[in-house]
Each structure stands twice: as C-alpha cells, then as structure tokens.
Amino acid sequence: MIRWGLCCLFRKAPIKFRRTTAKYLSTLSHVKRMDYLSEICMYNAKSLFDALRFCRGNGIYAFRINSQILPLKTHPQIGYGIESLPRATEILDLFKKCGAYCRRHNLRTSFHPDQFILLSSPDTDVTSRSIAELQYQAEVARWVNADVVNIHAGGAYGDKAKTLERLARRIRRLPLTVRQRLTLENDDRIYTPRDLLIVCEKLGIPFVYDVHHHRCLPDGQGIEETTDLALSTWNREPLFHISSPLTSWAGPNPRKHHDYIDCQDFPRYWLPLDITIDVEAKAKELAVFKLIQDLGRKTRTE
DNA sequence: AGCGGTCAAGTTGAT
DNA sequence: ATCAACTTGACCGCT
Numbered sequence: 001m002i003r004w005g006l007c008c009l010f011r012k013a014p015i016k017f018r019r020t021t022a023k024y025l026s027t028l029s030h031v032k033r034m035d036y037l038s039e040i041c042m043y044n045a046k047s048l049f050d051a052l053r054f055c056r057g058n059g060i061y062a063f064r065i066n067s068q069i070l071p072l073k074t075h076p077q078i079g080y081g082i083e084s085l086p087r088a089t090e091i092l093d094l095f096k097k098c099g100a101y102c103r104r105h106n107l108r109t110s111f112h113p114d115q116f117i118l119l120s121s122p123d124t125d126v127t128s129r130s131i132a133e134l135q136y137q138a139e140v141a142r143w144v145n146a147d148v149v150n151i152h153a154g155g156a157y158g159d160k161a162k163t164l165e166r167l168a169r170r171i172r173r174l175p176l177t178v179r180q181r182l183t184l185e186n187d188d189r190i191y192t193p194r195d196l197l198i199v200c201e202k203l204g205i206p207f208v209y210d211v212h213h214h215r216c217l218p219d220g221q222g223i224e225e226t227t228d229l230a231l232s233t234w235n236r237e238p239l240f241h242i243s244s245p246l247t248s249w250a251g252p253n254p255r256k257h258h259d260y261i262d263c264q265d266f267p268r269y270w271l272p273l274d275i276t277i278d279v280e281a282k283a284k285e286l287a288v289f290k291l292i293q294d295l296g297r298k299t300r301t302e
Numbered sequence: 303a304g305c306g307g308t309c310a311a312g313t314t315g316a317t
Numbered sequence: 318a319t320c321a322a323c324t325t326g327a328c329c330g331c332t
Contacts, residue, residue: 009326019327021309075310115323116311126312133311155313189314189323255323282325 002270003108003237004288005062005278006055011286015050018043019071025078033078037071038085044069045094048144052101052109060288062108062239062276067133069140074132092143099145108276110148110239111137111181119174120154120167127170131178138178148239149181150208153191153199160190164199171203183208183239188255192219193226200233207233210241211267212280216255224269231273238273242266242291243280259283263294271299 009017018040025033048065055063072078082088102109117130137149157163171182184200185208186193193207193214200207209230211223221229231238244262245254259282270277281287 016327019309021328023309024329072310077310114311115313118312121312123312129311157313253322257324 001274003061003276004059004292005064005108005110005239005276006060006285006288007064007112007278007280008066009284010051010054011282011284013054013285015047015054017047017066017069019068022072022075022078025072034080034085037080038087038091041070041082041085041091042087042094044071045091045098048098049094049101052098052105052107054285056101056105056107058285058289059292060285061106062110062278064110064112064278065140065144065146067111067113067137070136073136074129076129079132095140095143099143102145108237109141109144109146110150110278111141111146112150113137115152117151118154119151119170120157120163122157122166131170131174134178134182135175138175138181141181142177147181147236148183148206148208149178150183150185150239152185152187153196156190160195164191164195168199168203171205179205185210185241186213186217188213188216190217192217193230194219194221197226197229197233204235205233206235206238208239208241210243210280212241212243212245212257212265215249223267227267227269227273231275238275239278240270240275241278241280257282260287261291261294263291263298266291266295271295 020040028036051063113133117133118126119130121127134149141149153167183206184196186196193209197207207230209226242261244258244265246256246258257280261279261281279288279291
C-alpha cells in the first residue's frame with residue numbers, strides 16, 4: 001500500500017502555521033521577544049496536532065513538518081533554546097502529544113530543511129550553522145516521532161566528486177540523533193540519483209527518490225532501475241517524492257511545480273510498492289485527494 | 303480592513 | 318560585479 005504524504009501546508013483546510021522575522025524580533029525587548037516567540041511556537045504545536053488529525057481523518061498518513069515550526073530557532077543573532085521560552089513545558093508537551101498521536105494512529109512525519117542547509121560547503125561556518133539547524137530539527141523530530149530529516153547534497157563547488165567526499169565525511173561525524181534520521185535526495189540541477197546512491201550505500205543513509213527532479217536532471221538510469229536501487233537503501237519504509245511541471249515538460253522551466261499531479265507523471269512501477277510518497281503540489285491536500293482519485297479511476301478502467 | 307513591501311541563511315548562472 | 322532564481326506564504330506597518 002502507498003502511504004500518501006502532504007507537504008507542510010493546506011490549501012483549503014483552515015490550518016495555519018505562524019512565523020516571524022528576525023528583523024521584527026530585533027525591534028522587541030528580550031522579554032517581549034520571548035513572549036512573542038512562545039506564542040508562535042505554542043500556536044504551531046497546536047496547529048501540528050490539528051494537521052495530523054486532519055490527515056488521519058482524510059486518509060493521508062504522512063505529513064512533512066515545516067522547518068519554521070519553531071521559527072528562527074538557530075538564527076545566529078536571535079536564536080533561542082526552547083527551555084528559555086515562557087511556557088516551555090506546555091509547548092514541549094504539545095509536541096510530544098503529536099508524537100504519541102502519530103504512534104497510536106500510524107502516522108509518519110518528516111522534516112525537509114531548506115536549501116541553505118549544506119553539509120557539503122567548503123565554508124565551515126556554513127556547515128556548522130547547518131549542523132545546528134539539523135540538530136534542532138532532529139530534536140523536534142524526536143519529540144514528534146519523525147524518522148526522516150531529508151536534505152540535498154548542495155552545490156558542486158567546481159568538483160562534484162570532491163564535494164561528495166566532503167559530504168560523506170561530514171555525515172559520518174554527525175551526532176547520532178541527526179544521522180539516524182538523515183536522508184539524501186536528488187536535486188534538479190546538480191546531483192542525480194546515480195551520484196547520491198553511491199554515497200547513500202557507502203554510509204548506510206537512505207535515498208529519497210524524487211522522480212520529478214530525476215526527469216529534470218537525468219543520469220541515464222531508468223525510473224524502474226533507480227526505484228529498485230532507492231528501495232534497497234532503506235532500513236524502514238522508503239520515502240519518495242512526486243510532482244508535475246507547472247507548464248509542461250517541454251516548457252521553459254519544467255522544474256516549477258504545478259497545483260496538481262498529472263497522473264501520467266506517476267510511475268506505474270510505484271503502484272504496488274509499500275512506500276511513502278510525498279505529493280509536492282501547490283494545491284496541497286486537494287492535490288493528494290485528486291491524485292488518489294485519478295489513479296483509482298485509471299487503474300479501474302485499464 | 304486592505305494592501306504592499308519584506309523576509310536568515312547559499313550557490314549557480316545569466317547579464 | 319550584480320542580481321534573480323530557487324520557493325512562498327505570511328508577517329508587519331502604513332494608509
């Protein structure tokens with residue numbers, strides 16, 4: 001059975017997550033700043049519970065948690081520890097309640113730190129900030145029982161092979177809480193599945209296969225072969241990504257995501273697999289519903 | 303109440 | 318050398 005995954009937000013369901021900016025926070029006194037952050041973190045923890053309840057009620061059993069769930073947690077100037085927020089225990093308990101809910105109802109959660117999180121950079125300031133961010137996301141992952149913190153390999157820095165070696169070294173040295181959850185995903189500009197599968201196999205890190213990125217940046221290996229190789233890197237339920245191009249595959253920028261998934265883009269080979277598939281589409285939960293429906297209709301009429 | 307400018311971060315590639 | 322793209326809604330502050 002496929003476990004369908006929703007990414008971070010909702011199009012129609014009235015569930016929102018709040019954020020703030022470093023600029024605004026820096027205009028507040030320390031006390032006011034901590035109060036404000038506490039309020040947002042509390043709100044987000046409650047929203048996460050709402051999100052999980054919505055997903056469970058609608059047949060969506062995987063949910064990707066936004067990196068900003070605790071906004072600006074590792075910002076170099078205004079970063080903070082959860083324990084220094086007012087009502088920290090209440091916030092923590094809410095997150096742990098989300099974790100218990102996931103365990104009880106077989107929901108899977110994951111994190112996907114964004115493009116600035118780079119373990120492969122030659123700049124050690126960049127990597128140490130990235131490691132701090134990964135530690136924060138892994139910490140929240142522990143509270144909510146998330147088993148994936150998924151990143152890309154980063155830039156080429158003029159030499160992909162050297163960069164991948166540097167990446168492997170940094171991954172080996174990560175704290176266990178991070179490394180146990182870390183996964184690598186192919187991107188649409190630089191690192192293909194073929195590049196990353198080698199690293200993943202070598203390090204025992206699972207590979208998140210994004211077939212849309214693979215189509216944007218092919219490597220001569222087919223979808224079926226890549227799927228099999230990706231599956232073999234997982235010591236738990238595999239996680240894959242699907243999306244469709246905004247305009248068309250022939251258009252100027254097929255990398256941009258569409259509101260929905262064109263079920264022609266969905267690899268038939270994936271249909272019988274026991275995997276999680278995150279649906280990366282701008283119509284969010286509506287896109288998940290539509291894809292499930294379209295695939296059902298299609299397979300019935302064939 | 304509504305709208306517009308703005309938002310932590312790095313890297314690449316177009317100009 | 319500079320700057321948009323990547324991705325992206327939600328925030329604050331001003332009208």
